[in-house]
Amino acid sequence: MTPETGRRAPRTGKSWISHWDPEDTAFWNDGGRRTARRNLWASIFSEHIGFSVWSLWSVLVLFMTPQTGFDWSPEQKFLLVSVVSLVGAVLRVPYTLAVPFFGGRNWTIISAAALLLPTLLAVYLIGSPDTPYWVFVVLAATAGLGGGNFSSSMANIxxxxxxxxxxxxxGLNAGGGNIGVATVQLVGLGVIALFTLDGARLVPLFYVPFLLLAIxxxxxxxxxxxxxRTDVAAQLAATRDRHFWIMSFLYVGTFGSxxxxxxxxxxxxxxQFGLEPLQAASITFLGPAIxxxxxxxxxRLADRLGGARVTLWNFLAMVAGTAVVVFAINADSLPLFVGAFGVVFVLTGLGNGSTYKMIPSIYAARAQDAVSRGEDPLEAHSYNKRIASSMLGLIGAMGALGGVAINLVFRESFRMTESAAPxxxxxxxFYLVCAAVTWAVYLRRPRAAAPGTADRTDDAVESAQR
Structure with missing residues (x-):
């Protein structure tokens, strides 16, 4: 830190870029786009591996049967994956702050290297069925490190x-990461098909060389x-904004699902349907993949049509799709369940993209509003971009908590009724409520709005999304 300003001294070196202005068309066309895309594809690869490690235990629990020495109840398995999901959600908050502190490249290297720990622990645990359940839960929870990668990666991009x-x-960055959930399930399918349930250790071992490659x-x-630049002050400022809580709620509905x-x-x-591990693994990867x-x-739809419009119709479609899933469970129809659940997975992916697009749009509109009031354009855009970056990470954390809730709800549903239908x-x-909130906050036209009111801001947000 410099004694004159109290700020961190400028960081230099081959990996550091001191001038970056993507909003400048000339700068963007003269090498900026190429550099951004190179960082994007590298980020996608690392985040993809992170999601795969985060999802390891959703696959490994399929191997945990009486045949391999694990006499666990469905409630215990749902709780295990819930804890892994919880750790990933909580870590997304500090991971967002890590990018500006360490640098996007540096933190990607550090976070990828850290994933070697949960991967190697999984190799040990899956071969030790006599290990106490609570030890399994604590050590398996380290796979949550892979969940934190999402927020730092998104904030960086x-x-x-x-x-x-x-x-x-x-969307590309998040989608490339999200598909890691399907990839690890495909790896699990391949291991079961080739080596039976005795080959469980090969699933985490498969990822060790890919982690080294990501580094x-x-x-x-x-x-x-x-x-x-994003910091604790920016995160606190984001949490004081009503849009943070609204968008977190909506992202729980999309990414959490x-x-x-x-x-x-x-x-x-x-x-629910009594499938054997190989049968379940042969289907499981389809939902997360699509x-x-x-x-x-x-x-892309949000870029063209507006994030709020796409999100609203998406939630309404999720309501319809979930209704068919319930019908399929009550009718004990596996083909209908898989088909309807696949549609719901498609809708969660579309909603992930549209809701995440809404976040930077909100603060782009705020910056435009500030400039129109006479504030310095550079300062207005810089400040709002910091808040937006912090919000991306924090909302990612809130959304991941939705994943925890879903598995806990399933746990209670099976415990009380032995069915997932409730x-x-x-x-x-919940999806009906999300649709209503989207319409009321971002699409409903107020009858009258005085200049500078929240309603005026919402109007600007919707305009920025189109």
């Missing part, structure tokens, strides 16, 4: 791209931005 391209960039890719192809269903899908197939692949589509009915009601 948010700094690299101009406002007009953030929907697609953030090398980040070291070789990513950059740090000296202008990336995606990650919660992704963790629970295999257990649902085993406990949900991840369509996430960039949700971002749990899905609860989710259906």
């Amino acid at each position: 948010n700094f690299f791209f101009p406002e007009r391209e953030k929907g697609v960039a953030l 090398w890719v980040a070291f070789r192809h990513m950059n740090n931005l000296t202008g990336a 995606f990650i919660g269903f992704g963790f629970a899908f295999g257990l649902l197939l085993q406990n 949900g991840s692949l369509v996430r960039p589509v949700g971002g 749990g899905f009915l609860a989710f259906l009601g």
